[in-house]
Amino acid sequence: MKDFLKYFDKFAFFILMGLALTGIVLIYSASSGMDQAYWARQLVWLVIALAGFALAFRIKTELVFRYAIFVYLxxxxxxxxxxxxxEIVSGAKSWIKTRLFYIQVSEFIKVPLALYLAKSLTKMSRIKWKDFxxxxxxIGVPFVLIALQPDLGTAFMLISFFIVAVLLKRIKFSIIIFSLIVLIAGSYVTWNYVLNMLKPYQRDRIISFFNPEKYKKSTGYQIIQSKIAIGSGGLTGKGYLKGTQSQYKFLPTRHTDFIVSVLGEEWGFMGISFLLLLFFTLFYRQFNFKPHSDEEFYYVYLFNGIILFQFLVNILMSIGLLPVLGIPLPFVSYGGSSLLAFFIGEGLIFRAKINTYLSEY
Structure with a gap:
């Protein structure tokens, strides 16, 4: 136990807590005037997430990789x-309703998926056709199932696993050519056929991205209000609980998808810079060590990859450089399932660090 405490990455853990607590502070402001105390719920979820982190941290690594496929299935x-x-909740079948809270299963599948992919990549010298x-x-099975709920945003995040896998492993040139052809053909089919099969609000979100002003009273409203909130914050912001777009409820889903907009309006460029500093410091700490085993190496990159991908998508979405996908900011936005899943995943990364140090000393 002393070795665990000695080599535990306390600095990275403080960053995680800093992100989560910053989120609770922002959720309190964003949900001011709402019927439900979202910040209090998030605080309860943080306690649960810490328990999940501790459990994941204590489980033997070989057991985690051995049983990941069963959890995935x-x-x-x-x-x-x-x-x-x-049951349809908020337009999608994404949640399981319990007496106390809702659980979003699509968030939890990220952890066993990353673990199983990591184990699979260790058996590949390069990505051949069968590996492809x-x-x-x-990746495609949960992607399709989540998209059918329909929750295209969460499904889209799973693509990051494939991107990271390709970046980490050499891939046959013929597969690259095939993928490009499929991508081009798929883009054409998507735009001309699949787009008409989407839910009206999903289709309108994509179309309004290219000209939000034309749809400023409908699907372009969120993007416009988000950019107004961030732009009006200036260098230091308007002050905590003093944002006009957030406090006067001009900005929808401000405690989830557009939490960065609340930060930008109330704390300005300095507040957003502080948040970015926390994230990039976390990524540096997570990537700046050599895991003890190949499985741990691939897992660290796969799981951090989806955090980085989701982080970038949320930021770019908030400033209008991506369509509104309904993607929360990891560790910060309101959402108990997301917070718990990411903390469990981080617990496994912290365990990988411990294994590295114990194998060296």
């Missing part, structure tokens, strides 16, 4: 059941 079965029989189709299948 179990969650896939639940996703199938949700699509077939799930395995990656597409393992």
């Amino acid at each position: 179990f969650l896939v079965v639940i996703l199938i059941a949700q699509v077939l029989t799930g 189709f395995k990656l597409v299948t393992v």
